[in-house]
Amino acid sequence: PRRIIIDTDPGQDDAVAILLALASPELEVLGITAVAGNVPLRLTERNARILCEIAGRTDIPVFAGCDAPLARPLVTAEHVHGKTGLDGPALPDPTLPLQERHAVDYLIETLRSEPAGSITLCPLGPLTNIAAMLQRAPDVAPRIREIVLMGGAYFEVGNITPTAEFNIFVDPEAAAIVFGAGVPLVVMPLDVTHKAVTDRARVARFREMGTRIGELVEEWMDFFERFDREKYGSEGAPLHDPCVIAYLLNPDLFLGRHINVEIETEGRFTTGMTVADWWRVSDRTPNALFMRDLDADGFFALLTERIARL
Numbered sequence: 366p367r368r369i370i371i372d373t374d375p376g377q378d379d380a381v382a383i384l385l386a387l388a389s390p391e392l393e394v395l396g397i398t399a400v401a402g403n404v405p406l407r408l409t410e411r412n413a414r415i416l417c418e419i420a421g422r423t424d425i426p427v428f429a430g431c432d433a434p435l436a437r438p439l440v441t442a443e444h445v446h447g448k449t450g451l452d453g454p455a456l457p458d459p460t461l462p463l464q465e466r467h468a469v470d471y472l473i474e475t476l477r478s479e480p481a482g483s484i485t486l487c488p489l490g491p492l493t494n495i496a497a498m499l500q501r502a503p504d505v506a507p508r509i510r511e512i513v514l515m516g517g518a519y520f521e522v523g524n525i526t527p528t529a530e531f532n533i534f535v536d537p538e539a540a541a542i543v544f545g546a547g548v549p550l551v552v553m554p555l556d557v558t559h560k561a562v563t564d565r566a567r568v569a570r571f572r573e574m575g576t577r578i579g580e581l582v583e584e585w586m587d588f589f590e591r592f593d594r595e596k597y598g599s600e601g602a603p604l605h606d607p608c609v610i611a612y613l614l615n616p617d618l619f620l621g622r623h624i625n626v627e628i629e630t631e632g633r634f635t636t637g638m639t640v641a642d643w644w645r646v647s648d649r650t651p652n653a654l655f656m657r658d659l660d661a662d663g664f665f666a667l668l669t670e671r672i673a674r675l
């Protein structure tokens with residue numbers, strides 16, 4: 366199996382991404398690192414532990430990482446995810462203990478001790494932990510097989526400002542470090558994730574599984590959809606973060622281009638924008654496979670088939 370570390374700020378869509386990974390034998394989840402994002406760190410690390418327990422995977426170590434962006438105060442998204450980050454169903458208190466090591470130490474030590482090129486990183490939140498790791502230990506960069514992340518937007522513009530997507534906006538300095546690190550990068554921007562939108566029929570399939578996890582996912586979607594229905598009048602909610610895991614399982618579901626993507630860190634109106642050179646009009650070197658399209662039916666078929674296994 367492909368060996369991955371998930372860096373996350375759960376989040377209902379992070380939750381579904383983590384469950385998708387845990388349900389898939391093609392992937393081996395070595396550990397989960399939590400970062401501040403949708404909600405503060407003490408909640409994201411807690412949510413990550415709850416998710417491992419729900420999936421019956423108390424063997425997976427969960428580490429807490431950075432509690433604030435590299436150079437800015439934290440911006441959170443309770444307006445989307447609720448107070449706990451995983452609002453919707455009532456969830457048990459976690460009993461799985463948090464690991465003592467800091468997430469950044471865990472990332473550095475694991476990348477140094479495991480064979481070079483064997484570990485893929487899957488960031489689903491602000492890139493603070495990943496950037497802190499690269500800053501502190503530049504020697505780990507060439508040891509990373511690939512970073513497949515959810516973040517950014519280009520044609521689909523922004524969801525937290527008119528031009529910026531949340532994960533990049535929260536820590537643009539961190540994003541700039543990650544996009545400039547020379548590590549193979551696959552990016553799932555809003556251009557893709559806004560095609561992975563739930564609707565009645567798609568959500569019904571989770572309930573029809575007749576499993577506790579199917580029911581939990583349905584209740585998370587029910588809560589998560591409220592924001593998009595009220596704000597945008599759309600039928601459902603975008604399953605942003607599961608796109609990262611779906612890519613690892615079936616890259617043919619996605620279409621993109623290998624292009625240059627720079628992060629705006631100083632814009633007057635555009636801080637956190639992912640400036641994607643889609644038409645290759647600059648001479649800047651391509652640094653990312655920037656996705657733009659998704660086979661949405663194929664994505665939901667894969668997702669429901671896997672979640673039903675749990």
Ligand code: BDR
Pocket residue numbers: 376377378379403442445489490515524530531532605606
């Ligand atoms: C991203 O921001 C968070 O709210 C979601 O979990 C996702 O990672 C979408 O912009």
Ligand code: CA
Pocket residue numbers: 373374375376378379403489490606
């Ligand atoms: Ca997230």
